[in-house]
Each structure stands twice: as structure tokens, then as C-alpha cells.
Amino acid sequence: MPPAPQAPQAPPIAAAGASAVHRGAGPPAVHRGAGLGWLEPTNGLLLACALTYGLIGEWVDGAILLVFVLGISLLDAVQQRRSSRALAELARLSAPRAHVRRDGRELDLPAEQVRLGDRLRLEEGDRVAADAALLEAVGLWLDESLLTGESLPVARSSPGERILAGSLVAGGRGWAEVVAVADATELGRLGRSLAAVQPPPTRLQRQTRRLTARLTVLALGLCAVLAVVQGASSGSWPQALLAALALALALLPNEIPVVLALFLALGALRLARIGVLARWPAAVESLGSATVLAVDKTGTLTENRMGVQQLLIWPQQQQWRAGEDLGEPFHPLVELAVLASRGDPVDAMERAIQRLAGEALAGTEHLHPDWPLEREYPLQSDLLVFSRLWQDGQGGLRLAAKGAPEAIADLCHLEAGPAAALLGAADGLARQGLRVLAVARGLDGVPLHGGEPPARGDALPDHVHGYLFEPVGLVGLADPLRSDVPAAIATARAAGVRVVMITGDSPVTARSIADQAGLPPGPVLSGPELEALTPGALARSIREVPVFARVMPRQKLQLVRALQAAGEVVAMTGDGVNDAPALKAADIGVAMGRRGTAVAREAADLVLLRDTFGDLVAALKLGRRVEANLHRALGYTLAIHLPIAGLSLLPLLLPGHPLLLLPVHIALLHLVIDPACTVVFEALPAAPDLMRQPPRPPEAPLFGAGTWRRSLAQGAVLLAAALVLAFWPEASVETRRSLVFSLLLLGGGGLVWLNGDRRSAITAAGAGLGLGLWLLLAVSWIRHGLSLAPLAPAEVVTVLCTSLLALGLAAVFSAGADIQRPGRLFP
Numbered sequence: 001m002p003p004a005p006q007a008p009q010a011p012p013i014a015a016a017g018a019s020a021v022h023r024g025a026g027p028p029a030v031h032r033g034a035g036l037g038w039l040e041p042t043n044g045l046l047l048a049c050a051l052t053y054g055l056i057g058e059w060v061d062g063a064i065l066l067v068f069v070l071g072i073s074l075l076d077a078v079q080q081r082r083s084s085r086a087l088a089e090l091a092r093l094s095a096p097r098a099h100v101r102r103d104g105r106e107l108d109l110p111a112e113q114v115r116l117g118d119r120l121r122l123e124e125g126d127r128v129a130a131d132a133a134l135l136e137a138v139g140l141w142l143d144e145s146l147l148t149g150e151s152l153p154v155a156r157s158s159p160g161e162r163i164l165a166g167s168l169v170a171g172g173r174g175w176a177e178v179v180a181v182a183d184a185t186e187l188g189r190l191g192r193s194l195a196a197v198q199p200p201p202t203r204l205q206r207q208t209r210r211l212t213a214r215l216t217v218l219a220l221g222l223c224a225v226l227a228v229v230q231g232a233s234s235g236s237w238p239q240a241l242l243a244a245l246a247l248a249l250a251l252l253p254n255e256i257p258v259v260l261a262l263f264l265a266l267g268a269l270r271l272a273r274i275g276v277l278a279r280w281p282a283a284v285e286s287l288g289s290a291t292v293l294a295v296d297k298t299g300t301l302t303e304n305r306m307g308v309q310q311l312l313i314w315p316q317q318q319q320w321r322a323g324e325d326l327g328e329p330f331h332p333l334v335e336l337a338v339l340a341s342r343g344d345p346v347d348a349m350e351r352a353i354q355r356l357a358g359e360a361l362a363g364t365e366h367l368h369p370d371w372p373l374e375r376e377y378p379l380q381s382d383l384l385v386f387s388r389l390w391q392d393g394q395g396g397l398r399l400a401a402k403g404a405p406e407a408i409a410d411l412c413h414l415e416a417g418p419a420a421a422l423l424g425a426a427d428g429l430a431r432q433g434l435r436v437l438a439v440a441r442g443l444d445g446v447p448l449h450g451g452e453p454p455a456r457g458d459a460l461p462d463h464v465h466g467y468l469f470e471p472v473g474l475v476g477l478a479d480p481l482r483s484d485v486p487a488a489i490a491t492a493r494a495a496g497v498r499v500v501m502i503t504g505d506s507p508v509t510a511r512s513i514a515d516q517a518g519l520p521p522g523p524v525l526s527g528p529e530l531e532a533l534t535p536g537a538l539a540r541s542i543r544e545v546p547v548f549a550r551v552m553p554r555q556k557l558q559l560v561r562a563l564q565a566a567g568e569v570v571a572m573t574g575d576g577v578n579d580a581p582a583l584k585a586a587d588i589g590v591a592m593g594r595r596g597t598a599v600a601r602e603a604a605d606l607v608l609l610r611d612t613f614g615d616l617v618a619a620l621k622l623g624r625r626v627e628a629n630l631h632r633a634l635g636y637t638l639a640i641h642l643p644i645a646g647l648s649l650l651p652l653l654l655p656g657h658p659l660l661l662l663p664v665h666i667a668l669l670h671l672v673i674d675p676a677c678t679v680v681f682e683a684l685p686a687a688p689d690l691m692r693q694p695p696r697p698p699e700a701p702l703f704g705a706g707t708w709r710r711s712l713a714q715g716a717v718l719l720a721a722a723l724v725l726a727f728w729p730e731a732s733v734e735t736r737r738s739l740v741f742s743l744l745l746l747g748g749g750g751l752v753w754l755n756g757d758r759r760s761a762i763t764a765a766g767a768g769l770g771l772g773l774w775l776l777l778a779v780s781w782i783r784h785g786l787s788l789a790p791l792a793p794a795e796v797v798t799v800l801c802t803s804l805l806a807l808g809l810a811a812v813f814s815a816g817a818d819i820q821r822p823g824r825l826f827p
Contacts, residue, residue: 222652302480
């Protein structure tokens with residue numbers, strides 16, 4: 001189990017519940033789309049071929065096939081290891097420590113060493129390292145947002161109250177006794193629940209597995225027939241088995257898993273360059289297919305940093321808005337708000353007030369860093385006001401208070417009319433999605449019952465109600481929208497991707513941020529309303545509602561599954577422990593790298609290293625480009641696969657015909673040469689209108705009708721040319737093998753040029769790659785290792801002319817097909 005969330009102050013990476021991590025709480029995240037492994041059909045056939053080569057004494061060919069197996073199996077492992085190292089480094093940086101009292105001794109321990117019965121000291125800025133029962137508290141407020149989704153701190157004051165591991169102490173102090181550690185905590189139980197959430201395979205994985213399964217059945221049936229026919233006719237059963245395995249290798253689309261792995265691994269590297277970590281390459285393909293982005297508000301659309309947005313002076317009701325010059329009339333309000341805040345605050349709202357004062361009041365007489373603090377009156381459960389009493393440097397007392405507007409109205413003993421006016425003004429700010437604090441000043445520190453201000457050393461009142469106050473104004477705060485969000489959301493919506501907000505905040509705040517971000521108008525569905533919906537009503541609402549507010553953690557998972565049931569491919573963002581089940585269930589789980597918990601990062605497919613929504617939309621565009629170019633590459637693969645499969649069927653159709661393509665040739669073409677050529681497609685740029693197209697429909701087949709027509713036309717022409725060379729008169733088997741293999745190299749390179757952007761130097765390089773590989777056959781040891789014969793000058797001319805003629809005919813026959821432009825999603 002991973003550590004939990006970060007504090008709202010620097011350093012940005014922080015987590016709690018590390019004891020659960022180190023004690024092994026919860027299962028590891030299930031690997032979605034782990035890629036190619038030892039049990040893939042391709043690897044099984046290659047291993048069988050290598051064994052057969054060993055049985056007949058061809059150790060070199062067997063060793064080459066084993067190298068292919070190792071290369072395929074390790075391809076994904078490299079990317080996964082890179083991602084694991086990055087996540088481990090995030091976890092290392094985020095490991096919290098606990099301050100405990102044990103056996104009368106004060107200890108500062110790593111969180112995993114906390115024991116049952118330890119007494120935890122709770123101070124501002126601490127992460128609670130274990131579940132505990134509160135013993136005593138003074139103005140204790142806990143931020144439990146990354147566990148519960150509730151964005152505002154909650155008060156904890158009653159002895160015996162449960163304190164949850166992963167909570168942040170936002171204010172006050174206290175002591176609590178540890179009652180649960182590791183997987184026994186709420187944090188640990190939530191992590192264990194992830195085991196019940198199985199991430200769905202990606203669409204491309206489902207389609208390729210379905211195609212591979214069908215062709216595997218066909219290939220095994222045909223190779224069994226070929227083994228019997230060849231063995232009975234020749235009497236050489238090892239050679240018959242080799243021919244049968246060669247047929248199986250040729251019929252199976254071995255190139256598809258390799259090309260898929262290459263594209264996704266390269267796509268993952270491209271994502272890393274824009275600050276997005278793909279935990280496994282399959283996530284890249286899913287991202288390009290996303291139809292819905294389900295995003296959290298705090299930290300994803302907003303900066304996760306409170307800022308002062310409005311000020312209102314009372315009773316004049318003069319207003320200031322962020323971005324305007326802070327005029328002199330507003331200076332006393334900000335001055336008193338600073339005096340009523342801690343000097344080094346943890347609370348996000350106090351930090352916002354300090355930041356405004358530092359920017360607007362620097363160098364004025366309204367900041368008082370040299371004033372000594374006389375007394376502090378913390379928040380109480382019955383009075384949500386925080387007050388501080390200062391010596392003003394001239395022997396006088398200055399008292400400042402801030403808190404909830406209704407609490408300040410009560411503190412100032414306002415009559416019904418003025419109190420209603422003050423609360424009405426506060427409601428007006430709240431309706432704009434702002435969090436409102438009221439500020440009051442003590443009347444020169446005079447106690448409630450009159451008299452002179454107390455002299456230095458005299459007893460001060462032990463409760464803030466011992467003073468007279470008057471309101472001076474309201475402070476409206478909000479977590480401001482990230483500057484890049486409106487443009488990013490506009491880009492996503494133009495691409496046909498729906499964006500919905502799922503947040504624990506209030507409906508008013510959520511709708512206000514949604515309007516600023518550019519989400520479409522529509523109803524706001526709250527968590528309680530969601531709870532009351534029937535499955536049918538939820539299915540209808542899920543298509544219409546753009547904003548979900550006051551959503552509980554389990555409801556996030558419910559919403560993700562409802563969207564998937566509606567046929568959507570869902571990308572879900574989150575950062576908290578409470579988001580982990582939904583992240584894991586989503587088609588693409590996206591966690592925040594800086595402020596996200598280790599639980600969320602382990603459950604996700606992608607990690608935004610800069611926590612920026614714009615990076616997610618950029619990743620979406622890159623995923624679209626990868627998917628579009630991947631489908632082009634798969635079309636090429638289908639075309640080049642056809643002549644290989646056709647040539648391998650000759651011994652079955654014509655018993656006694658020699659095996660022209662040996663397993664080593666097929667493996668080399670499928671696993672090295674053809675994938676190397678398809679990498680050219682990966683480098684093609686995206687079409688300019690790529691993000692103005694709708695997403696590829698989830699039910700779209702792996703190969704569209706246009707792709708089938710074009711690929712079959714090209715493959716059939718190349719097969720016909722290969723058959724001509726396979727029966728070239730007066731040539732030995734080795735010479736025919738050399739002619740056919742040369743044609744496949746040159747034709748493969750030419751098809752890259754035909755199917756790519758013919759004006760691009762990139763696709764020209766693909767054609768050159770085929771030519772270069774063919775020229776390597778002039779090296780004697782390479783030719784000998786592949787059981788090929790040297791070609792005479794006349795045979796070289798024959799290969800070149802046949803290849804050019806075949807490519808010309810392929811261009812003509814495939815011209816009628818709906819040729820896909822570079823970077824487009826649809827053929």
C-alpha cells in the first residue's frame with residue numbers, strides 16, 4: 001500500500017501511510033496490458049522451432065531464434081522498469097515521518113515503525129501516519145480531502161474521535177493514540193479493495209488477441225496437416241515438423257504484436273518528453289481512443305493553490321477584484337487579515353492572504369513583522385473564529401480576528417439587520433464559487449466590560465468573547481483556474497472528446513469553475529442525488545450531466561463504470577487514495593505525479609509529472625497520432641504478411657515442393673525487418689486536423705474496409721511476383737530462396753513508400769531501408785547464415801525489375817482504395 005497525499009505546501013511531493021507501503025499492505029497494482037511474454041503464441045512457436053533446429057543439428061539458426069524470443073520478451077520490460085524506477089523515486093521523496101511518544105520517550109520515526117499504542121503528536125503540517133484515537137486537541141483541523149474527497153478541513157476536538165492515516169493537520173495541535181497501522185488502517189483497507197477492481201484490456205489488445213486466436217487455430221490445423229503430409233511423403237519427420245512450424249509462423253500475424261510493442265514503447269518515450277509517464281506502453285494506445293475525460297477539479301483544472309479573488313469593505317461595501325490595483329481603502333482589511341493569520345501558515349487560505357499582502361503591501365506601514373504576539377485564540381468548535389492579540393510597538397494592543405461570516409457576526413454582537421446584510425453580502429460572494437472569510441478588529445484591545453486596556457503583565461481574557469469587535473470586511477478566496485485549462489478543454493471538445501468534472505466540492509463552486517473552464521452548460525448532479533438514481537436514470541443522466549459535485553469516493557468508481565457501460569472509453573484523473581479504485585477501473589487512469597498519492601500513481605496508467613491538465617490534452621493528441629500511424633503500420637503489415645504466408649503454403653498445396661522460407665527467414669522478416677520498416681510510420685507527423693476529428697469509434701474493427709482492400713491488393717501483387725521467382729527456371733532451391741527473400745526486402749521497403757507520405761523524406765528512408773538490407777546480403781557470412789546463394793548479375797537485374805514492376809502494379813491496384821492520409825484516424 002502506498003503513501004497518501006501531499007501537504008499543500010512545498011515540497012510538492014508528499015505522502016502518508018508509508019507504514020502500509022513498507023509492511024506490504026495491499027496487493028500490487030494489476031498490470032494492464034503487460035505486453036509480450038513467454039507465453040505468447042509467437043514466442044511458443046519460436047521456441048519450438050529453436051528446439052527442432054537443435055534436434056537436427058542447426059545450432060546457429062536455433063540460437064538466432066532464441067535471440068528473437070529474448071528480444072521480444074524484454075521489449076516491454078525495459079519500459080516498465082523505467083516507469084517503476086520513476087515511481088519508486090516519487091515514493092522515496094514522499095516518505096513521511098511521525099513524531100511519537102513511546103514509553104515516556106519522544107521519538108521521530110519513519111512512518112512504518114509506528115506501533116499500536118504509540119502516542120502521535122499532531123502539529124500543523126504533519127501527515128497522520130496511522131489511524132488513531134484523539135486524546136486531546138487545541139483548535140485541531142484536519143484536511144482529509146485525499147481520503148474522503150472533501151475539500152475543506154474538518155474540526156476534531158472530542159476525545160476518542162477517529163483520526164485517519166493520511167490526513168493533513170491544517171491547523172491546531174493535539175495528541176492521539178495509535179489504534180491501527182499498515183493494512184488495518186482505512187488507507188490500507190482501501191488499497192486492498194483495489195484487488196477487486198480488474199482493469200479492462202485496451203481495445204487494440206482485445207482486437208489483436210481475437211485475430212491472433214482465430215489465426216492460431218487455423219495455423220495449428222494446417223501445420224498438423226502439413227507435418228503429416230510431408231513426413232509421410234519424405235520420411236524425414238524433423239524436416240516435416242520444421243516445415244509445419246514454418247507454416248504456423250508464417251500464418252500467425254507475428255508482426256502485429258512486435259509492431260504494436262514498438263509503436264507503444266516509442267509513444268511512451270514521446271509522452272515522457274512532454275512530462276507524461278506511461279506506466280506501461282499499452283496506455284498510449286488507449287489514450288488515443290479516449291472519448292471521455294473525467295477530471296477532478298482541485299489541482300487538475302485549478303492550481304491547487306488558494307488565491308484572494310475579491311475583497312469587500314464593510315460597511316461601505318466597496319469591492320476589489322483580483323488583477324486590479326489594491327487601493328488604500330483596502331489596505332486595513334488586508335492588514336487585519338494578515339494579523340489574524342499565522343506567521344508561517346499551513347492553511348491554504350492564510351497562505352493566500354499572506355501572498356496578497358506580500359505583493360500589495362510590501363514597503364507600507366500596514367505590515368508589522370516586528371510586533372510581538374501577546375496571545376492567540378484558536379478556532380473552537382462553537383466559534384469558528386481565529387484571533388490574535390498583538391503589541392503594536394507603542395505599548396498598545398491590537399486585536400484581529402477572521403472566520404466564518406456568521407461566526408464574525410456573532411462575535412461582533414451585530415443586531416439582526418446589520419447581521420443579515422453582512423451575511424447577504426457573504427452569500428453573494430459564495431454564489432460566485434468563492435470561499436468567504438469575514439475579518440473583524442478588536443476595539444483597541446478593550447475588554448468587553450470597558451475600562452482601560454490591560455497593562456503589560458496583566459491577565460488577559462482567556463476567551464475571545466472577552467473583547468469588543470466590529471466587522472471590517474469580507475475576503476473571497478478561490479482555487480484559481482489554471483491558465484491553460486480553457487484552451488485545453490476547447491481542444492479536447494473540438495476533438496470530439498467529452499470533458500466531465502467529478503469533484504467533492506459544492507455544486508456552486510463546481511459549476512462556477514466549470515463555467516470558467518469552458519465546460520458545456522448543463523445540470524449539476526450531486527452525490528446524494530446520484531445515490532437516489534435508479535440504474536436506468538443514471539444511464540440517462542450520465543450522457544447529459546457535465547458536472548458531478550459532492551461525490552463520494554465510491555461514487556467516482558460508480559460513475560466510471562456507468563460511462564463505460566454507455567460505450568465510452570474513459571480517461572479518469574485523480575490524485576488521492578480515494579481516487580485509486582476509479583483510476584484502476586477506468587480505461588486510462590491518470591494520476592498526478594507531484595501531489596498525487598502513491599496509491600493513485602500505482603493504480604494509474606499515466607502519471608502527469610507536472611500535474612498540468614494541458615499536458616493531458618497534449619498526451620491525448622500524441623495518443624491520437626500514435627493510433628493513426630499505428631493503423632497505417634498495421635495495414636502495411638497485413639500487405640507484407642500475405643506473400644510470406646502464401647509462400648509457406650506451397651509445401652502443403654504442392655507436396656514435395658521445397659521449403660523456400662525457413663523459420664529463421666520468417667522470424668527475421670516478422671520480428672526484425674518488417675517492424676523496422678513500420679517504425680517509419682511511427683515518425684510520420686500528425687495531420688493538421690487530427691484534433692478536429694471525432695475519436696475512433698470503440699466498436700471500430702482493427703482493419704477497416706479501406707485498409708483491407710488496399711492491403712490485400714498490394715499483398716496479392718507482391719505474392720504473384722514472389723511466386724514467379726519461386727518457380728524461376730533452371731535455378732537451385734538456394735537461388736530461388738535468395739530471389740524470393742530479396743524481393744520481399746525490396747518490395748517491403750517499396751510498400752513503406754507507397755503507404756506513407758510520398759513527399760516525405762521519412763517514407764523515402766523506409767524505401768531506402770529495404771534496399772540497404774538487401775545490399776547486406778552481399779556479405780558472405782550473413783548470406784551463409786541465412787542459407788542463401790549468391791546472385792549472378794542477371795539474377796540481380798531480374799530481382800530489381802520484378803520488384804519495380806510489382807510495386808508499380810501495387811500502386812495502380814491500390815489506387816482505387818480509400819487511401820488514408822498521414823496521421824488521420826480513419827482509413
